[in-house]
Amino acid sequence: MSLLRLDSVSFRYVARPEPHPSAHSGWPERAEGQGRDRAVLSDVSLVLHAGESALVLGDNGSGKSTLGRLIGGLLRPTTGTIFIGGEPLDRVPVRARPSKTIYVSQVSYLQFFRASLADEITLAAKQSGHPPPAEETIARFSLPSLETNPRDLTYPEMWRLQLLLLGAVFRPSVMFIDEIVAPGAREQREALEFTLAQRHAQGRVTLLAYQRSLDTHFDRVFWVKGGRALGRSASPEGLGQSVGLHDRPTSRDDVP
């Protein structure tokens, strides 16, 4: 059975009111026809089964983060339905959502609340209802002393802490990681590959959005381009091979 299914999901950002009259006159005027509602994703369908991982590739502004926020339940599709474990996501009570699906934001430093890594882990365990991770698990994330204040971490370390808290403590059925910082760094790659392996063994689905291919293995690869999600085989020889995740045939020309 599919653990994550998107059925013809579309999303459109609704335009805000006209920009306020600016005191800085003399700037080039608004071009006619711009500033309207903006369609970001159009008729996206995809299926991921228990234990599968997927890399979501796309250029800046292609809709990767919007797709992640939809899958994480932070945005509602304009049309179409997202199913988690066969249940429509919009019918899952908000309190129950963190066990079902989580969007791992790019802005990791805004998601820490306590004065030490140990307190962050304790808080995450309490909120999720899961026991704190074992020391061996924490060690896989190459973090400094647990007494360290999260705000004193480097940017890549913050990313790893976020991955530990959400992936290894909350353990949602579906997790969408919006980008990796410094994927070439050994510590980053090891934390990611440990997370993917652990979640695969637990039968959970993991998606990672990024701008370019990674050496890390993913079961599936999607390209987000022109508002569409195009499915691809993850095998090196299969980049031109549609795996039928979309209702349209795809060709090598679709690859950005």
Add this chain to the structure above:
Amino acid sequence: MAIYVLTSNPNAIDFDHAGLQRRVEAALGVTVAVYRPLSFVEHSGFSETVREEIGLVLSNHHEDQPPLRQFDAFVQAWDLGALLDRRVLDLSGGWRKFLGLALFMNRPLPARLLLDATSHLSDARIRTLLARAAEQGDAVFCEYDPQLLLALPADTSAPAAPPLRRLNDDGTTVTEVIGSR
């Protein structure tokens, strides 16, 4: 004019950027202006749309330091035309960062030190950034993952990317890697 990729202890980007700046300035013999990202908050806060943000920054350059490009040329050079009437806060994280970088690069400066400039940017945005960086002054890129820059695939449909020279920071001195020129 040269573009350097500086390999350093990643902790220096977060905790020793002032020392890093001093070492780079000693190596290059010039004062460098530092770009340090406020991830995803690359916005003055005084404007709403991209058009307004660009206009605000261009109109507030010091009279002794006019922008390298005025509005239309700037928008074209940085490929921002399609975004002009979008709210800055509605841009994707990568485009918002790119806008802030573009405005920084539009200042007339003899040398720049760019910390963590390329994370969250696609290869296409990085190529544009490198092309603009090659136009004026020296640029030193210090990244968490310098290989992303050094192994940037060539775009056969675009002009060749400028050559990248390599610097190494051992925590006390920045030196050019032998043979990187």
